[in-house]
Amino acid sequence: MVSDWPKAAVVGWPAKHSLSPLIMKTWLDETGQPGDYAIIECEPDAFESAVRERFHAGLVGVNVTVPHKETALKVADEASDAARAIGAANVLVWRQNRILADNTDHVGIARALESDSGSGPAVLIGAGGAARAALYNLKDQRRDIRILNRTRSRAEALAAEFGVSAHIHTLDDAQAYQDASLVINATSLGMTGQPPLTADLSGTAEDALVFDMVYAPLKTGLLAEAERLGRRTADGLVMLVGQARPAFGRFFGASAPDHDGVRQGLLAELERRA
The missing domain is CATH 3.40.50.10860 (Leucine Dehydrogenase, chain A, domain 1)
Structure with a gap:
């Protein structure tokens, strides 16, 4: 029954x-x-x-x-x-x-990052709950980690809690993306009804993976820009x-x-x- x-x-x-x-x-x-x-x-x-x-x-x-x-x-x-x-x-x-x-959020993130090389600089956008799950995946990797957030103190606290030596940047700092092989959006920016996420991906590595946790819309502005530049992408689904x-x-x-x-x-x- x-x-x-x-x-x-x-x-x-x-x-x-x-x-x-x-x-x-x-x-x-x-x-x-x-x-x-x-x-x-x-x-x-x-x-x-x-x-x-x-x-x-x-x-x-x-x-x-x-x-x-x-x-x-x-x-x-x-x-x-x-x-x-x-x-x-x-x-x-x-x-x-x-x-x-x-x-199990970190399991989903690991699935999205399966094609990531795990070596070049990683850019993590956000310092909230989703970013915490992403940093859980990144913390043991020997790579340069850069955290972008509106509030610098919150990003610093996140890095300190996870024992990560990360470079902290503002959301509009284009230099943070230079030579990055991985970009993760762990914010709601770009989601339907939310402000867009502005990110200059032109300086990222040519084989960089760009992962956006947002899935509504499925192809966010960030992923559209990544595709335009020939970067690899992973969406929120x-x-x-x-x-x-x-x-x-x-x-x-x-x-x-x-x-x-x-x-x-x-x-x-x-x-x-x-």
């Missing part, structure tokens, strides 16, 4: 726009794995009580999206090394009456699907399909919403 199937959900405020249900339900259909996945909209003040109520209501776990990721880590009884290092959780699962927190894979396994006890078939469904949905 459906009532006996494992159930999971995405929790956010708002959350109706989330693409997680499409991803998870596509994989459930493709694998034939029994399960269900829903959307839970929850105001910040009610998050902790809602999580505990849903736990008792039979959910096996939840994906957590903005603005609850930091609170999710605090709610948990246990947390993975990644969640603790990043300072936020995007996955909560229930195991033997305990809430376990994890952060790569990260979105990448971070969902380990969550699917934890919720439903099955591996997500290796192929990228879910991307076509996501592209169709984004086109429908445009």
Whole structure:
């Protein structure tokens, strides 16, 4: 019976726009794995009580999206090394009456950076939660790291917390991109309804990889400029699907399909919403 199937959900405020249900339900259909996945909209003040109520209501776990990721880590009884290092959780699962927190955003970022050489200078735009997950991937690489942010002190604090010797720049500093082999946008700049991200990529390495976490629109101004210059690109859907894979396994006890078939469904949905 459906009532006996494992159930999971995405929790956010708002959350109706989330693409997680499409991803998870596509994989459930493709694998034939029994399960269900829903959307839970929850105001910040009610998050902790809602999580505990849903736990008792039979959910096996939840994906957590903005603005609850930091609170999710605090709610948990246990947390993975990644969640603790990043300072936020995007996955909560229930195991033997305990809430376990994890952060799989860095897994999605690693997927997007698979073709990165890991050697030339890396430019990280932003110093918020998404940037923390990106720096978690970069911190052990022996490369020059440059962090661009509106507030210099916040970028300095981020680098210090991760023990990274990074060069700090303002958002409009074109010199920060010189010879960079990797550029990551970890801000909402360039997203539909947000101000554009202005970045001079002309000085980046010819084989540089430019990764934008934004996926609405899928081809941001940053990626369009990168393509115009012949740079390699990775869009936000790569990260979105990448971070969902380990969550699917934890919720439903099955591996997500290796192929990228879910991307076509996501592209169709984004086109429908445009």
